[in-house]
Amino acid sequence: MKGPAEAGHSGRGSPEGGHDVENPRFEMRGIKKTFGATVALDGVDLSVRAGEVLALVGQNGAGKSTLMAILAGALASDSGAMRIDGRRFTPRSPLESRRAGIATIYQELSLAPHLSVMENILLGMEPARFGLLDWPRMRDTAARALAELGHDEIDPGARVETLSVAAQQLVEIARALASGCRVLVLDEPTSSLGRDDVARLFALVRRLKAQGRAIVYISHFIEEVKAIADRFVVLRDGRHAGGGDIAAATPDAIIGMMVGREVADLFPRSPRRRGAAILDVDGLEPGSATFTLHRGEILGIAGLIGAGRTRLLRTIFGLEPVRRGHVRIATYSGACPPDERWKQGAGLLSEDRKAEGLAPGLTVADNLTLTRLDPFGPAGLVSPARQHETARRWISTLGIRCAGAAQAAAELSGGNQQKVALARLLHHDVDLLILDEPTRGIDVASKAQIYALIDALVADTPGRPAKAVLVVSSYLPELVGLCDRVAVMCRGTLGAARDATRVTEHELMMAATGAEAPSSAP
Amino acid sequence: MTARALVDRGSTLVGLVLVAAIFGALVGPQFFAPANLELMARQTAIVGMAALGMTMVIVAGGIDLSVGSVIALSTVVIALLLKGHRGPWAAALGGVAASAICGLANGLLITRLRVVPFIVTLGTMLVVRGAAKGLADERRIEAPATWLNDLLRSGAHGTTAILPPGIWLVIGLALLVSGVLGYTRFGRRLFAIGSNERMARLCGVRVERCKVAVYAAAAAFAGAGGVLQFSKLSVGDPTVAVGLELDVIAAVIIGGGSLLGGRGTVAGTLVGATIMTLIQIGCSQKGLPNWVQQLVTGGIIIGAVALDRVRSARS
Numbered sequence: 001m002k003g004p005a006e007a008g009h010s011g012r013g014s015p016e017g018g019h020d021v022e023n024p025r026f027e028m029r030g031i032k033k034t035f036g037a038t039v040a041l042d043g044v045d046l047s048v049r050a051g052e053v054l055a056l057v058g059q060n061g062a063g064k065s066t067l068m069a070i071l072a073g074a075l076a077s078d079s080g081a082m083r084i085d086g087r088r089f090t091p092r093s094p095l096e097s098r099r100a101g102i103a104t105i106y107q108e109l110s111l112a113p114h115l116s117v118m119e120n121i122l123l124g125m126e127p128a129r130f131g132l133l134d135w136p137r138m139r140d141t142a143a144r145a146l147a148e149l150g151h152d153e154i155d156p157g158a159r160v161e162t163l164s165v166a167a168q169q170l171v172e173i174a175r176a177l178a179s180g181c182r183v184l185v186l187d188e189p190t191s192s193l194g195r196d197d198v199a200r201l202f203a204l205v206r207r208l209k210a211q212g213r214a215i216v217y218i219s220h221f222i223e224e225v226k227a228i229a230d231r232f233v234v235l236r237d238g239r240h241a242g243g244g245d246i247a248a249a250t251p252d253a254i255i256g257m258m259v260g261r262e263v264a265d266l267f268p269r270s271p272r273r274r275g276a277a278i279l280d281v282d283g284l285e286p287g288s289a290t291f292t293l294h295r296g297e298i299l300g301i302a303g304l305i306g307a308g309r310t311r312l313l314r315t316i317f318g319l320e321p322v323r324r325g326h327v328r329i330a331t332y333s334g335a336c337p338p339d340e341r342w343k344q345g346a347g348l349l350s351e352d353r354k355a356e357g358l359a360p361g362l363t364v365a366d367n368l369t370l371t372r373l374d375p376f377g378p379a380g381l382v383s384p385a386r387q388h389e390t391a392r393r394w395i396s397t398l399g400i401r402c403a404g405a406a407q408a409a410a411e412l413s414g415g416n417q418q419k420v421a422l423a424r425l426l427h428h429d430v431d432l433l434i435l436d437e438p439t440r441g442i443d444v445a446s447k448a449q450i451y452a453l454i455d456a457l458v459a460d461t462p463g464r465p466a467k468a469v470l471v472v473s474s475y476l477p478e479l480v481g482l483c484d485r486v487a488v489m490c491r492g493t494l495g496a497a498r499d500a501t502r503v504t505e506h507e508l509m510m511a512a513t514g515a516e517a518p519s520s521a522p
Numbered sequence: 523m524t525a526r527a528l529v530d531r532g533s534t535l536v537g538l539v540l541v542a543a544i545f546g547a548l549v550g551p552q553f554f555a556p557a558n559l560e561l562m563a564r565q566t567a568i569v570g571m572a573a574l575g576m577t578m579v580i581v582a583g584g585i586d587l588s589v590g591s592v593i594a595l596s597t598v599v600i601a602l603l604l605k606g607h608r609g610p611w612a613a614a615l616g617g618v619a620a621s622a623i624c625g626l627a628n629g630l631l632i633t634r635l636r637v638v639p640f641i642v643t644l645g646t647m648l649v650v651r652g653a654a655k656g657l658a659d660e661r662r663i664e665a666p667a668t669w670l671n672d673l674l675r676s677g678a679h680g681t682t683a684i685l686p687p688g689i690w691l692v693i694g695l696a697l698l699v700s701g702v703l704g705y706t707r708f709g710r711r712l713f714a715i716g717s718n719e720r721m722a723r724l725c726g727v728r729v730e731r732c733k734v735a736v737y738a739a740a741a742a743f744a745g746a747g748g749v750l751q752f753s754k755l756s757v758g759d760p761t762v763a764v765g766l767e768l769d770v771i772a773a774v775i776i777g778g779g780s781l782l783g784g785r786g787t788v789a790g791t792l793v794g795a796t797i798m799t800l801i802q803i804g805c806s807q808k809g810l811p812n813w814v815q816q817l818v819t820g821g822i823i824i825g826a827v828a829l830d831r832v833r834s835a836r837s
């Protein structure tokens with residue numbers, strides 16, 4: 001494995017060593033930050049040159065967000081120095097950082113949905129004459145910024161809320177460029193994009209790179225990092241855990257640096273035995289879905305974002321109306337509301353952890369036990385002591401990192417929040433787990449744990465009936481590695497399920513993009 | 523009990539001690555005389571009673587602007603029933619029941635029409651006020667004297683209880699609501715709805731049913747507040763308690779409740795209500811004019827919320 005200080009050669013062939021010979025556009029040296037007793041960052045170095053894409057990778061909690069918050073001026077470092085174009089830079093607020101030329105595009109976009117594209121792009125620096133907005137000039141400037149991105153198809157006059165997420169992201173990037181940013185930070189920019197949009201975003205990043213911008217690219221997806229970055233830096237436990245030229249590093253090696261060990265086998269596969277049918281879906285609309293799921297089986301649903309996968313799951317679970325067709329869970333036929341579904345032994349894990357998966361202000365214990373409070377007392381009573389005891393058991397079983405059962409869910413990292421949401425299904429002891437993007441936006445170690453957990457649930461264990469799992473994911477290796485069968489959803493229609501051991505990611509992607517008829521499987 | 527909740531309550535309590543200390547110093551030791559303390563308790567009882575229900579509503583992420591009008595309606599209904607030769611028990615229950623029906627209407631309108639509670643209860647605030655005035659023919663309604671008039675009077679009937687029965691009623695119901703919020707499935711679900719309604723729905727909470735129940739309960743508590751109000755006035759008055767909903771909401775907010783839902787405690791709410799009473803009584807006993815009172819109360823509300831922001835930003 002390459003050491004962090006070892007020299008590589010960037011795409012432009014310029015020398016690069018323990019310290020940069022060419023002047024970096026931006027650099028951080030020896031950044032330290034502690035929160036109480038926790039050391040979040042312990043002397044991190046990072047530099048990025050003009051016309052370079054630097055990938056910043058690491059698990060959740062590795063210190064990426066803290067580092068970016070310091071860069072964006074939202075947090076002050078305890079020690080260490082930052083320089084922009086060789087000049088010392090100590091932002092005391094996000095505004096100072098932006099004025100100095102650093103623009104951060106966060107996962108959650110920060111746009112005013114009711115304003116037009118041009119107003120959003122020029123927010124805070126609107127051209128005005130005698131105090132009146134100069135609309136023609138606004139339109140011109142905005143159109144130029146969008147054209148610079150190669151996306152002049154976006155109408156500067158359109159209201160932002162009418163645009164797709166991908167287009168909104170472009171508007172935000174255009175705003176960063178219009179404000180004259182020198183360093184562009186993209187934080188998990190592809191997490192809510194479909195494949196085509198990702199390709200377009202990558203083309204844009206390359207274009208910005210060619211324009212000489214310095215780009216810091218934060219991502220969980222090693223494949224993406226390989227595709228777009230020139231160099232990479234791995235953070236682990238607040239320290240620089242490796243880095244170098246991306247071309248010389250294998251994905252395995254990068255993941256190894258992130259987790260601190262070689263990932264042995266991300267997808268365990270215990271012996272499984274197909275049991276009784278537990279979910280029967282017949283001609284269900286929306287979704288045009290027909291399939292049967294058995295105990296001891298994992299059925300995956302692949303497809304692009306917007307193909308209607310989430311809607312299908314929500315319809316099965318009673319969160320959206322059945323338009324036509326038939327659902328049967330265990331012995332219960334017909335459409336039922338969510339409270340009935342839980343009673344029938346089914347549980348849904350939402351794809352949207354913040355908006356639907358968890359109550360951020362409530363404790364871990366409340367979040368974990370909400371669907372089944374009856375073991376904690378008779379006649380509608382709840383004993384908090386017993387509730388917390390149960391929660392503590394799940395916290396230790398799943399290795400949820402938190403201060404205790406009474407900590408607010410919002411204070412946990414993404415991976416640990418997801419474990420809490422999943423633990424809810426385990427606490428309820430559901431027989432049918434409906435999982436929508438179970439590992440979205442969480443770190444590799446948590447992913448591995450969740451895979452192992454799901455595998456254990458469907459394993460053929462004597463004396464305990466196996467569960468059944470229906471899982472939607474946009475991450476194909478996950479579906480192929482985890483599932484017994486995979487079906488592909490394309491434009492609102494679910495294809496036939498295929499044997500996961502025989503299907504390739506390439507075939508799934510072909511079906512998902514409509515390049516192949518979705519129901520051509522055996 | 524979580525450490526966080528203790529801190530939350532603690533700081534409201536510190537606020538209470540501070541306000542008490544300031545007025546104690548201004549007014550003198552007689553501020554803490556037993557008779558004065560009882561006066562404060564009596565003064566707090568009506569707002570406190572209505573605030574019990576409001577705490578549940580705010581925990582569930584809602585708001586109820588109609589409680590002032592409901593209190594007035596309750597006094598009118600009680601007076602009318604007493605005048606119609608019904609017993610005091612029947613009259614009081616009638617007042618509470620009429621109020622609960624208003625709350626039921628609030629809940630049904632909010633859940634069926636999917637209109638935000640602020641707007642629905644703004645509307646019912648006027649509707650209920652109008653109904654109360656119509657019922658009373660826009661007059662005060664005299665009613666025969668019963669023991670209802672003594673609920674907030676100390677030493678009535680020669681009882682040896684330290685506090686008037688109305689106060690004991692508030693304390694008892696406060697314990698009940700506190701228990702419901704902390705130790706029942708219904709209570710935990712209210713927190714879940716207030717904190718994240720979509721999640722609650724996903725988790726099989728019957729959100730609509732819970733909301734209807736909580737608005738009905740809140741109005742019933744306002745109706746019980748109306749019983750105390752009637753006791754204080756000994757007449758049914760359709761124009762009483764105008765704007766009282768704001769005092770009730772303020773008590774919950776000072777007590778650590780969040781208008782965004784998911785937070786609030788009964789103990790905090792009662793301390794909040796007491797702080798407001800202390801300011802009112804302290805100012806009037808010090809001879810400070812009403813505008814000073816309003817300045818101070820407003821400042822406390824903003825201060826309480828600001829303190830809360832600072833606290834949650836730090837954590």
